[in-house]
Amino acid sequence: MNPYNEIQKTFEIKNGVKIYDFAKCVETLENLGKHQFGKKFKIHEKDVPVIKKLLIYAIRDESTARAMNIDVNKGIILSGPVGCGKTSMMWLINFFSPQSHNYKIIPCRDIAFEFATKGYEALSPFTKKEEKQSKMNNICFDDLGTEKQIKYFGNECNVMAEIILTRYDSFITNKTMTHVTTNLSASELETCYGDRVRSRMRQMFNLIPFDKNSPDKR
Template sequence: MDNPSKITEGAMEYSLGEFDGNSVFYDFEKILIYLNAKGRMLFGRQFRIYDEDLVIIRKLCHYFIKDLENCKKHDIDPDKGILLSGPVGCGKTTLMKLLRHIAPTQRPYDIIPCRNITFSFNHLGFKTIEDYGNTKSFCFDDLGIEHPGRFYGKNLNVMGEVLLSRYELYIQSKHKIKTHATTNLSADELEKQYGNRVRSRMRELFNLVAFDKGAEDKRI
């Protein structure tokens, strides 16, 4: 039987905890060792995990490994997706690219910049809305900073429509098909961008996990 507490990367095997034959008992310190190693593979030798991000990373790990007890403690619904918010450059996209690797047996998600979806709409029209309302899982990156879409002279709040489609999919699939997103915007700014109806649906789609407003820009 495969041991789900271990992940192999090339010639290296990393342990995320202990497996008793039925359940994995995860060890956060071991997960961090793996995340540091995987981060360097994905993003280069300069990658490192910052001590000030450990609270956020721990919450996200609870979510991705489906630690139901700790999810409940942090008011995280494992059936919903993640909306990871925080200032520019604090590492939101990096974490969403990285943390999906600690649970390789779960449904994978593609990370798509929201501006790419708007560009697609400008060329393909409503087929784009259909494409992102399908049964795949996505993480929409930089939600809220994209421009309105325009197709044949008509403007459309493309991501607003995509989120409404994702909500319908979420309900129809009985909460099995998740949507994730990253954003620099506050809840009020998102409501201003997409309207009250979409904001209401977002509350049902997402768990909000937020960096501190003073989180440093790690790209400097």
């Protein structure tokens, strides 16, 4: 199954503008999910409002996004309980994004483990531009808050706090796009990363939460 071919079926072009059929979008997401994650994958009715916000953001429907208090020029924090489908949904929604807004999904714990062995060099892919790039790569940091404070040669570092602060500077100057999934609440994020990081996150991200009672779908 080619995801991009499937997505072509979710819209019509009228007067040069893509007009999406939301029901077809949800159906396509579910079909892609079953193909990627297994036949048990299902879009739950309770999650449809969250999915609609993510779709509106991904297709960059600015007027509808504004009505939903979503700024398409910011990234996304997708929050919710363990197992509610945050990572899989960010993976699926990515196919609806324009190529210039596609992102890689990187587990925060992997970054922390890399830092433990390689030190600050391990942070370079997330805090520096590649040669000939005008800005850093778009990244979705998965499971923010599951990584731990890591020591490298005795020096302790809050790895994700450093990355977020650096990417904030690039967001301001170059519109670098960053996304996050997390199980943590806003207050828990502040406890983990401090009020300075939390303040930057408010400026960088739209918060889109799953219902706190959303069941574990694994």
